[in-house]
Amino acid sequence: MSALLGTTVFTSLQHADVAWVKTLMVVLSVSMIALTSLQTFFKYSERAERHKTAAVQIGEVRRELEQKLQFGPVDEAFAKAIREKWDAADRQAPTFPPGLYERVETLRRNPLQKPSGGGA
Numbered sequence: 001m002s003a004l005l006g007t008t009v010f011t012s013l014q015h016a017d018v019a020w021v022k023t024l025m026v027v028l029s030v031s032m033i034a035l036t037s038l039q040t041f042f043k044y045s046e047r048a049e050r051h052k053t054a055a056v057q058i059g060e061v062r063r064e065l066e067q068k069l070q071f072g073p074v075d076e077a078f079a080k081a082i083r084e085k086w087d088a089a090d091r092q093a094p095t096f097p098p099g100l101y102e103r104v105e106t107l108r109r110n111p112l113q114k115p116s117g118g119g120a
Contacts, residue, residue: 068082
C-alpha cells in the first residue's frame with residue numbers, strides 16, 4: 001500500500017517545478033515505507049494480541065479464585081487446579097523486555113527518580 005502511494009506521488013511530482021516539494025515527498029515516502037517495514041518486523045499487532053489473550057486468561061483464573069474464596073473452602077485440589085491454569089496462561093503470555101521490571105520497581109519506590117537506561 002505504501003509503495004503504491006509512493007509510486008503515485010513520484011509520478012505526479014515529476015512534472016512539478018518546486019524542488020523542495022519533490023524532496024519533501026521523497027523523504028516522507030521513504031519514511032513511510034521504513035516505518036511500515038519496522039512495524040511488520042516487530043509484529044506489534046501480534047504482540048498486542050498475545051498480551052490481550054494472556055490478560056483474558058489470567059482474568060478468568062482471578063475470577064474463579066475470587067468466587068471460590070467468597071463462596072467455598074479452598075482445598076488442595078482446587079489450589080492445584082488454579083496453579084495449573086495460572087501456569088498455562090503464564091506460558092502463553094509474552095515476556096517483557098529485560099530490565100523493564102527493574103525500572104518499574106525503581107519508579108514505584110521513588111517516583112521522583114528518573115529511570116536509567118533506554119526505552120522499552
